[in-house]
Amino acid sequence: MSMFGWDKVGEHMYLVLMASLFAALIGLILGICCYLFKPARNPIMWLVDVLQTVPALATLGLIMILFGPTKTTVIIGLTLYSLLPIVRNTYVGLENIDPGIKEAAVGMGMTEMQQLIKVEVPLAFPMIFTGIRIAIVNSIGTAVFGAFVGGGGLGSVINRAIMIQDMDTLMKVTLILMLMAVIFDYGMGYIEKRLNQDQGMATAGSSA
Amino acid sequence: MTSFLDKYGDMLLKASLVHLQYVLTSVGIAFVIALIVGILLSRAPNISRAVIPLLGIFQTIPGLIFIGVLFIYLGIKPITVLVALTIYAIFPILKNTYTGIIGVDPSLKEAAKGCGMSDMQILFKVELPMAMNPIISGLRMATIYTVSWAVLAAMIGLGGLGEFVYRGIETNNQVLIIGGAIPSAIIALGLGYLIDYVHKKITPRGLQGGA
Amino acid sequence: MIVYENVTKKYGDVTVVDNLSLTIDDGEFLVLIGPSGCGKTTTLKMLNRLIKYDEGNIYIDDSNIKEINPVELRRNIGYVIQQIGLFPNMTIEQNISVVPSLLKWSKEKQHKRVRELLEIADLSYEENAHKYPRELSGGQQQRIGVLRAIAAGPPVVLMDEPFGALDPITRDILQDELKALNKKLHKTIIFVTHDMGEAVKMADRIVFMNEGKVLQAASPEEMLENPAHPMISRFMGKLSYSRSGNDLICADVMRLKVLTVPETKKTLECIELMKQREIDSVIVVDKNNKYKGRANIEDIMEHGKPGEPIIKMVKLDTPSVMVNTNAKDAFDHLIATNIDYLAVLNRDKTVAGIITKTSMTKSLASVVWGDDNDYND
Numbered sequence: 117m118s119m120f121g122w123d124k125v126g127e128h129m130y131l132v133l134m135a136s137l138f139a140a141l142i143g144l145i146l147g148i149c150c151y152l153f154k155p156a157r158n159p160i161m162w163l164v165d166v167l168q169t170v171p172a173l174a175t176l177g178l179i180m181i182l183f184g185p186t187k188t189t190v191i192i193g194l195t196l197y198s199l200l201p202i203v204r205n206t207y208v209g210l211e212n213i214d215p216g217i218k219e220a221a222v223g224m225g226m227t228e229m230q231q232l233i234k235v236e237v238p239l240a241f242p243m244i245f246t247g248i249r250i251a252i253v254n255s256i257g258t259a260v261f262g263a264f265v266g267g268g269g270l271g272s273v274i275n276r277a278i279m280i281q282d283m284d285t286l287m288k289v290t291l292i293l294m295l296m297a298v299i300f301d302y303g304m305g306y307i308e309k310r311l312n313q314d315q316g317m318a319t320a321g322s323s324a
Numbered sequence: 325m326t327s328f329l330d331k332y333g334d335m336l337l338k339a340s341l342v343h344l345q346y347v348l349t350s351v352g353i354a355f356v357i358a359l360i361v362g363i364l365l366s367r368a369p370n371i372s373r374a375v376i377p378l379l380g381i382f383q384t385i386p387g388l389i390f391i392g393v394l395f396i397y398l399g400i401k402p403i404t405v406l407v408a409l410t411i412y413a414i415f416p417i418l419k420n421t422y423t424g425i426i427g428v429d430p431s432l433k434e435a436a437k438g439c440g441m442s443d444m445q446i447l448f449k450v451e452l453p454m455a456m457n458p459i460i461s462g463l464r465m466a467t468i469y470t471v472s473w474a475v476l477a478a479m480i481g482l483g484g485l486g487e488f489v490y491r492g493i494e495t496n497n498q499v500l501i502i503g504g505a506i507p508s509a510i511i512a513l514g515l516g517y518l519i520d521y522v523h524k525k526i527t528p529r530g531l532q533g534g535a
Numbered sequence: 536m537i538v539y540e541n542v543t544k545k546y547g548d549v550t551v552v553d554n555l556s557l558t559i560d561d562g563e564f565l566v567l568i569g570p571s572g573c574g575k576t577t578t579l580k581m582l583n584r585l586i587k588y589d590e591g592n593i594y595i596d597d598s599n600i601k602e603i604n605p606v607e608l609r610r611n612i613g614y615v616i617q618q619i620g621l622f623p624n625m626t627i628e629q630n631i632s633v634v635p636s637l638l639k640w641s642k643e644k645q646h647k648r649v650r651e652l653l654e655i656a657d658l659s660y661e662e663n664a665h666k667y668p669r670e671l672s673g674g675q676q677q678r679i680g681v682l683r684a685i686a687a688g689p690p691v692v693l694m695d696e697p698f699g700a701l702d703p704i705t706r707d708i709l710q711d712e713l714k715a716l717n718k719k720l721h722k723t724i725i726f727v728t729h730d731m732g733e734a735v736k737m738a739d740r741i742v743f744m745n746e747g748k749v750l751q752a753a754s755p756e757e758m759l760e761n762p763a764h765p766m767i768s769r770f771m772g773k774l775s776y777s778r779s780g781n782d783l784i785c786a787d788v789m790r791l792k793v794l795t796v797p798e799t800k801k802t803l804e805c806i807e808l809m810k811q812r813e814i815d816s817v818i819v820v821d822k823n824n825k826y827k828g829r830a831n832i833e834d835i836m837e838h839g840k841p842g843e844p845i846i847k848m849v850k851l852d853t854p855s856v857m858v859n860t861n862a863k864d865a866f867d868h869l870i871a872t873n874i875d876y877l878a879v880l881n882r883d884k885t886v887a888g889i890i891t892k893t894s895m896t897k898s899l900a901s902v903v904w905g906d907d908n909d910y911n912d
């Protein structure tokens with residue numbers, strides 16, 4: 117581990133988590149917009165799909181024009197990249213709620229806002245959580261691009277290792293990246309299972 | 325704008341073609357390999373139980389790593405980029421091919437067998453058509469990410485649109501960044517739409533929509 | 536002719552088909568029935584070699600199926616499964632012509648065959664041939680499933696609970712259609728079900744299996760009358776709860792509390808009894824409780840002498856039915872003869888109950904509404 121310190125790993129995680137946090141907030145809002153305001157659905161879905169389709173380095177390059185070679189640039193780029201799974205899962209999660217439960221909420225005299233916050237978003241949460249998990253795992257890989265726009269992270273370690281043909285470091289970084297991805301994938305996957313179980317009971321109970 | 329095109333027009337066109345070439349070649353080869361291996365894995369459930377979770381993990385490896393490793397082994401040659409991108413593109417297609425075939429309703433396979441289809445006929449007439457959706461979405465994912473990672477080919481000096489973006493970033497030349505970013509975005513979006521279009525065209529009505 | 540000769544199938548130590556011997560004639564409609572896990576499906580699938588067997592032999596027309604290439608074999612045996620299994624990626628026409636196309640029939644021949652088959656099933660070619668399976672209802676899909684199985688004209692068709700997933704009304708219609716189809720085409724059909732009503736309705740012969748062995752192989756009538764094993768009787772018992780009107784037998788719909796009088800009873804006493812109960816006829820039995828006939832109050836009033844035994848007043852030709860007579864036939868009889876009720880007799884000629892026009896309405900209502908009426912009041 118002489119080639120790099122754990123600080124680079126921390127930096128990498130910082131980029132990923134910050135971006136995922138913003139993506140979760142924005143994605144949730146956009147997903148709810150799609151759900152509440154149907155005409156907005158297609159344009160929003162199209163936009164987040166395009167954002168993910170455009171090559172990462174191109175997006176980062178363009179953002180760099182505005183924000184310079186900083187971590188901000190990378191975080192914005194990763195955020196844009198992470199929106200698709202979160203928006204899509206938020207929307208699908210909300211759409212798939214048992215209509216009976218929604219009706220019950222209306223029947224109890226909830227306003228549309230109360231329904232959304234107290235009933236619908238909590239019920240859609242496991243699905244939204246899955247979206248966030250996918251976004252984080254993807255970002256761990258994509259964040260490697262950050263090094264090219266001055267954002268640091270493990271991408272810079274990889275770059276240097278490639279330049280000086282240091283296979284050892286390259287393998288170590290690969291292993292660390294894989295490990296990070298696996299930890300988040302399985303760890304969050306486990307929480308997801310628990311959420312789904314709890315929810316399964318809650319849903320069964322309330323619709324019975 | 326005109327002056328940019330005057331100055332870089334030819335280069336840009338050439339770079340776009342190189343970029344497209346990298347992507348199409350590597351994704352094309354990856355598709356064939358992934359399809360074959362995916363089919364073989366679907367016939368060997370014991371091996372697959374061990375291999376498939378690994379595929380999911382390999383899928384998280386950034387394309388840059390493949391480019392880097394092969395650069396160290398093969399040096400600066402176009403083949404380096406091609407092989408790296410091919411390996412990268414194999415994983416999502418392979419995984420989706422396998423899960424798609426395994427996911428085909430067993431009663432359909434039984435019906436096919438009961439009708440007197442040979443294994444090959446079951447594969448081509450039932451399993452592959454039924455697994456079309458995941459296979460094509462794997463292909464789409466592989467293609468789009470490959471366009472993205474191919475931008476990094478420039479890092480080891482092998483042309484493509486990355487050269488513009490890369491050099492633009494290095495020299496803080498906005499015109500160069502935009503000049504490379506827009507065509508690469510167009511290529512990614514164009515290939516994405518092309519795949520969606522073909523997918524829609526070849527999906528029979530009976531498989532379209534929710535079901 | 537199909538011959539199972541001492542066929543045994545084991546999974547590990549568990550014997551699921553145990554030394555089974557069975558001969559099935561050409562054109563026979565054979566129904567395999569029995570409790571879940573008794574080996575029906577296994578027996579069926581060994582015939583088209585979807586399942587390998589460990590011991591014994593199976594012959595179709597004297598050729599051992601082990602010596603026939605499985606793919607060839609299956610192309611000559613129709614196969615229908617409960618899950619229907621139409622290929623969603625193919626149109627109805629393509630689905631029906633799967634086997635003909637595997638057999639490399641010419642395009643025109645395939646096309647002609649599809650038209651012919653859809654016509655048999657009363658489905659319009661124009662409306663249905665180019666649809667996809669999911670664009671049809673469940674019942675229509677299974678019709679196509681049956682057509683696909685018979686498309687290449689196989690002499691033998693295997694059906695594994697083909698109507699098990701359909702609603703009762705559709706199931707009933709498809710059963711009738713299949714029966715009619717089979718009368719027309721003379722296929723050998725091996726049909727698996729766990730519904731005794733379905734078995735009785737469809738079968739030439741029912742084979743009742745339990746734990747991999749044949750408990751009884753007999754015609755439906757024979758099996759209903761002489762169940763060889765208590766378990767078979769229990770399966771029959773289920774018949775009375777059958778929801779399909781066609782499956783009901785008289786025992787299901789008769790009234791139990793009937794007034795019977797011994798043949799020696801005096802006419803006057805009988806009239807008193809009838810007045811008390813507000814009924815206008817009695818059923819007369821002998822000293823062994825065996826049915827003799829019925830006596831109407833009008834006849835007694837007109838011709839009867841108070842001190843005579845009631846037997847003198849009995850019309851000996853009054854119609855009766857047996858407990859296992861199909862209820863529908865009994866009702867037809869009731870309507871045709873325009874009498875108010877029919878006596879229902881046990882096998883030993885003792886009176887089990889009566890069928891009235893009210894019991895008919897009730898049982899029909901239960902079929903229509905599916906409620907759990909008690910006919911025995």
Ligand SMILES: Nc1ncnc2c1ncn2[C@@H]1O[C@H](COP(=O)(O)OP(=O)(O)OP(=O)(O)O)[C@@H](O)[C@H]1O
Nearest residue numbers: 546551569570571572573574575576577578727729
């Ligand atoms: N692949 C298998 N491995 C082990 N045991 C099996 C297998 N397939 C079937 N069995 C067992 O063999 C027995 C007979 O199965 P079969 O499917 O023939 O029953 P069945 O009479 O068709 O029952 P059902 O009415 O439930 O369809 C069952 O006990 C079943 O558990």
Ligand SMILES: [Mg+2]
Nearest residue numbers: 575576577695
């Ligand atoms: Mg079965």
